[in-house]
Amino acid sequence: MSRRKLAAIVALAAVAAAVLVIVRIWRDPAPAAAPAPGGGPSVLAARAGGGAARPGAAAGALPADPTELVAYLRGRFGKHIASRYVQMQMIEKLMRHFQGKSPDGWQAELLAVVRAAFPERYDEIAAMLGHRLDYEAWLGANEGRLRGLGERERREAMWEARKRLFGDAAEEIWASERKGQAVTDALAAIEGLPNATVGDRLAQYKESLVETHQENAETYLQDHRQEVLSRFLALDSVQRELGALPPAERSQALRDVRKGLGLDDAALGRWDTLDTERDRRWAVGQEYMAARAALGTRYAGAELETHLQELRSRYFGAEAATIADEEAGGFFRFAGPRKYGLN
Amino acid sequence: MKKLGYTLLALSASLAIGDGDAGAGAARTTYPVVFAHGMAGFNNILGYDYWGDDYGTFVGDPCDELFEVYCNGDIDSGQKAYVAQVQPFQTSEVRGLDLANDVEGFMATAGATRVNLVGHSQGGLDIRKAARVLYERRGYTVVSQAISISSPHRGSPVAKYILDLGPGVTSVINALASYFGDIIYQSGNDGVAGAKQLVYNDFSATDGVTTGMRAFNTQYPVDSRYATRYASLITAQDGLSVNPALYLLSKVFYDIDGDGYCLDDCDNDGAGGRGDGARSENDDDGLVGVNSQQMGYRLKYSENAFSLDTISTNTTLGYASSLNAPTSAQMTSASDVINQDHMDVIGVGPDTFDEMEFYAAIFQYIATYD
Numbered sequence: 178m179s180r181r182k183l184a185a186i187v188a189l190a191a192v193a194a195a196v197l198v199i200v201r202i203w204r205d206p207a208p209a210a211a212p213a214p215g216g217g218p219s220v221l222a223a224r225a226g227g228g229a230a231r232p233g234a235a236a237g238a239l240p241a242d243p244t245e246l247v248a249y250l251r252g253r254f255g256k257h258i259a260s261r262y263v264q265m266q267m268i269e270k271l272m273r274h275f276q277g278k279s280p281d282g283w284q285a286e287l288l289a290v291v292r293a294a295f296p297e298r299y300d301e302i303a304a305m306l307g308h309r310l311d312y313e314a315w316l317g318a319n320e321g322r323l324r325g326l327g328e329r330e331r332r333e334a335m336w337e338a339r340k341r342l343f344g345d346a347a348e349e350i351w352a353s354e355r356k357g358q359a360v361t362d363a364l365a366a367i368e369g370l371p372n373a374t375v376g377d378r379l380a381q382y383k384e385s386l387v388e389t390h391q392e393n394a395e396t397y398l399q400d401h402r403q404e405v406l407s408r409f410l411a412l413d414s415v416q417r418e419l420g421a422l423p424p425a426e427r428s429q430a431l432r433d434v435r436k437g438l439g440l441d442d443a444a445l446g447r448w449d450t451l452d453t454e455r456d457r458r459w460a461v462g463q464e465y466m467a468a469r470a471a472l473g474t475r476y477a478g479a480e481l482e483t484h485l486q487e488l489r490s491r492y493f494g495a496e497a498a499t500i501a502d503e504e505a506g507g508f509f510r511f512a513g514p515r516k517y518g519l520n
Numbered sequence: 521m522k523k524l525g526y527t528l529l530a531l532s533a534s535l536a537i538g539d540g541d542a543g544a545g546a547a548r549t550t551y552p553v554v555f556a557h558g559m560a561g562f563n564n565i566l567g568y569d570y571w572g573d574d575y576g577t578f579v580g581d582p583c584d585e586l587f588e589v590y591c592n593g594d595i596d597s598g599q600k601a602y603v604a605q606v607q608p609f610q611t612s613e614v615r616g617l618d619l620a621n622d623v624e625g626f627m628a629t630a631g632a633t634r635v636n637l638v639g640h641s642q643g644g645l646d647i648r649k650a651a652r653v654l655y656e657r658r659g660y661t662v663v664s665q666a667i668s669i670s671s672p673h674r675g676s677p678v679a680k681y682i683l684d685l686g687p688g689v690t691s692v693i694n695a696l697a698s699y700f701g702d703i704i705y706q707s708g709n710d711g712v713a714g715a716k717q718l719v720y721n722d723f724s725a726t727d728g729v730t731t732g733m734r735a736f737n738t739q740y741p742v743d744s745r746y747a748t749r750y751a752s753l754i755t756a757q758d759g760l761s762v763n764p765a766l767y768l769l770s771k772v773f774y775d776i777d778g779d780g781y782c783l784d785d786c787d788n789d790g791a792g793g794r795g796d797g798a799r800s801e802n803d804d805d806g807l808v809g810v811n812s813q814q815m816g817y818r819l820k821y822s823e824n825a826f827s828l829d830t831i832s833t834n835t836t837l838g839y840a841s842s843l844n845a846p847t848s849a850q851m852t853s854a855s856d857v858i859n860q861d862h863m864d865v866i867g868v869g870p871d872t873f874d875e876m877e878f879y880a881a882i883f884q885y886i887a888t889y890d
Binding site for chain 2: 276
């Protein structure tokens with residue numbers, strides 16, 4: 178028998194033995210959490226446990242039918258496996274699976290399947306698993322301290338830990354959080370601009386969106402136009418200026434904001450209709466509040482309530498009962514602030 | 521030798537099946553999905569940290585760009601979704617109206633005629649009010665599917681516990697509400713009003729107002745005029761897997777006994793139903809008991825390791841159409857209770873809960889019925 182043939186046979190025997198071991202583990206897994214009483218699904222979640230994995234850690238037995246599992250991982254994650262965010266998604270999926278199946282030996286099994294699926298990325302992904310576990314341990318150890326910090330200080334402390342543990346990969350893994358935070362920070366800065374018009378604020382907002390999302394800014398806006406629009410209009414500074422404008426100019430200013438954020442003519446038309454309807458609602462609401470106050474000076478108790486019921490029906494029709502319920506709970510919707518473009 | 525074995529295995533796997541996209545994801549819903557957050561809300565003003573994975577990627581973001589990775593690959597590339605924003609600390613009367621207004625705006629921008637609403641925690645109460653307001657304003661059923669997650673439809677004992685501690689504690693709640701809410705949101709937070717909302721009965725007979733879930737459920741019921749279909753996902757967890765803050769709450773302050781049955785709040789703990797005498801079990805998610813959470817159909821979440829997770833309807837327990845008088849089984853059954861705490865199902869990490877797949881399964885479920 179040639180040396181090459183011998184090596185091949187030994188290799189195949191080793192694979193077969195490994196598969197047999199795996200089949201045994203698969204068929205007789207470590208006890209999982211008990212099914213929920215009443216025939217519900219088995220307990221699903223398990224937070225990470227155990228020590229941190231390290232690059233080059235011994236890879237344990239593969240699960241049963243590893244070919245299927247490896248194919249699944251390649252199909253689901255292979256196209257973007259170079260992304261550290263995608264690597265993290267895969268790691269957490271595998272953690273969840275293997276921690277439930279083998280609470281004591283999950284890391285070795287996880288690493289074995291990673292090695293089989295992405296051998297060229299094995300060291301990188303194994304290191305990522307280690308960082309992920311270290312980060313979780315750090316969060317657990319610092320949970321009380323973090324809760325005691327202000328929002329900004331907490332954020333800084335978490336980023337310091339992420340950078341220390343994950344290095345440059347932290348920015349890639351938490352890229353979405355960074356972008357969301359950038360928009361939040363931009364809005365806070367825009368809110369604080371002295372002597373700026375709505376147009377000035379909008380220009381800076383659009384600039385910050387492009388800066389944050391760069392070549393994907395248009396797609397981002399397309400998917401999130403309403404979030405982007407409503408968060409801008411919610412700024413006190415924007416509301417102050419809109420509130421100070423005469424109705425026609427306010428209407429135009431709102432249209433300019435919406436158009437500036439990419440709404441098409443059809444959407445602008447729908448908004449014109451809604452703005453008009455909201456103006457009408459508020460006008461009716463103010464009249465109602467005045468009439469209500471007048472009734473309060475003439476009646477009390479059950480008699481007042483009888484008159485109020487009639488008043489609400491006259492002013493609000495189908496919504497009268499809802500408004501009565503709100504008032505019973507102490508909420509008077511027309512006593513609150515008008516927020517242009519929002520309510 | 522072991523290394524050689526793995527190499528051969530890897531080689532054979534790669535020969536057998538090449539790289540490519542995984543199986544089909546969730547179907548696109550007919551109407552957009554609007555997400556309604558719970559009390560407090562989110563730090564990131566866009567809300568993607570709340571309705572996202574642990575890394576801030578929004579669960580409703582479709583992968584609609586070439587080489588895009590920060591998206592939910594398990595949903596349809598044309599899926600439409602929106603993150604609503606309401607007053608962080610307020611009653612559901614206030615927040616539900618905020619939500620209705622926000623939905624109206626979204627509909628104008630998107631050109632939608634109807635929507636689906638998904639609410640977490642107090643957001644699950646807000647969606648009921650919004651559904652009614654939208655129906656009354658439009659004259660038709662605007663909301664197709666109304667789905668709550670971990671929502672205290674029959675109150676939370678924790679809210680009453682906090683309020684019962686008196687002025688010192690309630691002033692702290694208000695301070696926190698104002699501080700955290702006002703940082704990034706408009707003023708108008710009222711933490712005490714928000715807490716009173718989550719107590720089953722009217723909290724005070726002398727404050728001149730009617731508060732609590734009992735009255736709210738009468739005013740904003742499960743009603744097919746307001747939403748075509750109501751359904752709920754129910755969470756409970758016990759032990760060290762619980763979020764540390766919730767674990768601390770349950771071990772040091774108050775551990776809910778939330779899986780007993782009676783009409784109304786017969787044990788005066790602040791929530792409908794009563795306990796069964798055993799607190800340290802999977803009968804609450806840290807903030808809400810099992811007996812408070814079912815609205816309409818109870819949904820079953822099935823996690824599948826290597827295919828899309830699924831959500832289906834538990835038909836055995838029936839439709840909880842009367843929120844103040846559910847059946848005994850609807851209040852006490854542990855069937856299809858998801859073993860997660862109150863915060864696991866949103867983007868509070870790190871945990872290994874797969875938010876992307878969980879919400880993809882919700883999209884799929886909605887697409888089946890909307």
